[in-house]
Amino acid sequence: MIMMDWKYLADKLFPHITQTPEQVEARFPKRNLPEGAKVTRMGPSPTGFMHLGNLYGALVDERLAHQSGGVFYLRIEDTDRKREVEGGVQTIIDAFSSFGLPFDEGAALDGETGDYGPYRQSQRAEIYQTFAKALMAQGMAYPCFCTEEELAANHAAQEENKENFGYYGKYAVWRDRPLADIEAQLAENKSYVVRFRSEGSVQNKIRHDDLVKGKLEVTENDQDIVILKSDGIPTYHFAHVIDDHLMGTTTVVRGEEWLATLPVHLQLFRALGWKPPKYAHTAQLMKIDEQTGGKRKLSKRKDPELALTYYAKEGYPAPCVLEYLMTLLNSNFEEWRRANPDAPMQDFPFSTKKMSGSGALFDIDKLKDVSKNVISHMSAAVVYDNVAAWSAQNDPAFHTLFTRNPEKSQAFLAIGRGGKKPRKDIALWTDVKPYMDFLFDELFQPDYTLPQRVNAADAKAILADFAGVFDADDTPEGFFDKMKTIAAAHGYAAETKAWKQNPEQYKGAVGDVSMVIRIAVAGRQNAPDLQSVMQIMGKEQVLSRLQACQQAL
Numbered sequence: 001m002i003m004m005d006w007k008y009l010a011d012k013l014f015p016h017i018t019q020t021p022e023q024v025e026a027r028f029p030k031r032n033l034p035e036g037a038k039v040t041r042m043g044p045s046p047t048g049f050m051h052l053g054n055l056y057g058a059l060v061d062e063r064l065a066h067q068s069g070g071v072f073y074l075r076i077e078d079t080d081r082k083r084e085v086e087g088g089v090q091t092i093i094d095a096f097s098s099f100g101l102p103f104d105e106g107a108a109l110d111g112e113t114g115d116y117g118p119y120r121q122s123q124r125a126e127i128y129q130t131f132a133k134a135l136m137a138q139g140m141a142y143p144c145f146c147t148e149e150e151l152a153a154n155h156a157a158q159e160e161n162k163e164n165f166g167y168y169g170k171y172a173v174w175r176d177r178p179l180a181d182i183e184a185q186l187a188e189n190k191s192y193v194v195r196f197r198s199e200g201s202v203q204n205k206i207r208h209d210d211l212v213k214g215k216l217e218v219t220e221n222d223q224d225i226v227i228l229k230s231d232g233i234p235t236y237h238f239a240h241v242i243d244d245h246l247m248g249t250t251t252v253v254r255g256e257e258w259l260a261t262l263p264v265h266l267q268l269f270r271a272l273g274w275k276p277p278k279y280a281h282t283a284q285l286m287k288i289d290e291q292t293g294g295k296r297k298l299s300k301r302k303d304p305e306l307a308l309t310y311y312a313k314e315g316y317p318a319p320c321v322l323e324y325l326m327t328l329l330n331s332n333f334e335e336w337r338r339a340n341p342d343a344p345m346q347d348f349p350f351s352t353k354k355m356s357g358s359g360a361l362f363d364i365d366k367l368k369d370v371s372k373n374v375i376s377h378m379s380a381a382v383v384y385d386n387v388a389a390w391s392a393q394n395d396p397a398f399h400t401l402f403t404r405n406p407e408k409s410q411a412f413l414a415i416g417r418g419g420k421k422p423r424k425d426i427a428l429w430t431d432v433k434p435y436m437d438f439l440f441d442e443l444f445q446p447d448y449t450l451p452q453r454v455n456a457a458d459a460k461a462i463l464a465d466f467a468g469v470f471d472a473d474d475t476p477e478g479f480f481d482k483m484k485t486i487a488a489a490h491g492y493a494a495e496t497k498a499w500k501q502n503p504e505q506y507k508g509a510v511g512d513v514s515m516v517i518r519i520a521v522a523g524r525q526n527a528p529d530l531q532s533v534m535q536i537m538g539k540e541q542v543l544s545r546l547q548a549c550q551q552a553l
């Protein structure tokens, strides 16, 4: 075929495309950003399901962009109508905003922001078609009228002959067809796709320097891949190349499943005369299978923790999930965190160089440990606000009690917080209720099991004595002196050491005595600092607890 024919064909197939590639490019000027600034994007498809891998990648995008003074934007990749669900865009936007990952531009619930839109691929059909038309006019793309059945027959023959699958070589039957054949099909209104004419060969290797995987050799693409589907909508391959070029993306962060088609993408960039962005292909998230003990990919069916909605529902604070993902992303993050316990995560110098090219191992227990640590560094006020918001949604009955007296709840959360070694009782917001439910009479379900060395009669006497001297304003020393006096009065050593030296002289020690008080007040043996708890409860509640226990024994 000669050059003229291609131009004629392109005009015939795309009569509605009157703009030129140059005109489109002029609408997407080069971004005016400081040297080294990275432009990254999230390109999720609105399938209604957002998973941990999406967040993992988004955190990389967000850090790379914001750490370099660049731009992080949201592009909705909705070219696959079959996978799209109603409300899918909302799910995407809600998921990212609940984790506090701020997009600088892109699709929003009510439209979009930014100068490089539309940010929904379904609204960019004419842009893609403009470039498909241009490729066709140069003989680099052509229509293919193969039916599903014909393609299936190719596949079967390739299987039989032990050949590579796909549309290439002699199987690329529309690649060099005369114009007359094409026109005959068009005259019959036959449906067609547009394919890219590959000049590649599987004999050739291409070097690729991946930001995560390092230096790689990949095989050149020899397939004439589909760039426009029969409805004129592009495939992912074509759409992302055009969008990432026009939108000025400098760095594409995506799952390693795209590495296999990277040669196609590089080929398309070259054909269009554009410089490809840098690629960071991130490893799959793996976990240890409970049953087999082996490593496997997180699965939508088996692992509820794959869904991003899981975390809020289960009470995982968003910053804790992000912090945990950062420990998976950068091997030196934990060391940095130990040196900078109170610094915001954003101060950490994130680098793709520290990302592991092999699968990251997701471990929910490790997430809980990280979470405990993050929460232990939050102020009581921040914890209070979070728990109030979380419980309003997920545990309204607890919410009512928790927020009834905000000062009291907050004072309780402040116990053991703020020092060098803060308490680490809370990993999830669901942990807060069992941690402090005894504070609320409505939830108080005491277990009055006494310490071994204290019988019921002594316990009653101890409680009665303490009720007589309790003062919510006691200093810790004052309180402890009272414990000692009561201990001595009932045959318990006032000093633990004395009891240890002469155990036969005593029933037990002062610790047994304070344990009785703890059991009465908190209804359990484990509770944060007893004196602080009693101060928060106040005289009336403490006395009624002491009395209730006396009666129950």
Ligand code: GLU
Residues within 6 Å of the ligand: 042, 043, 044, 045, 077, 236, 240, 252, 253, 254, 255
């Ligand atoms: N739409 C693609 C996906 O859902 C995005 C891949 C990319 O970020 O380029 O996997």
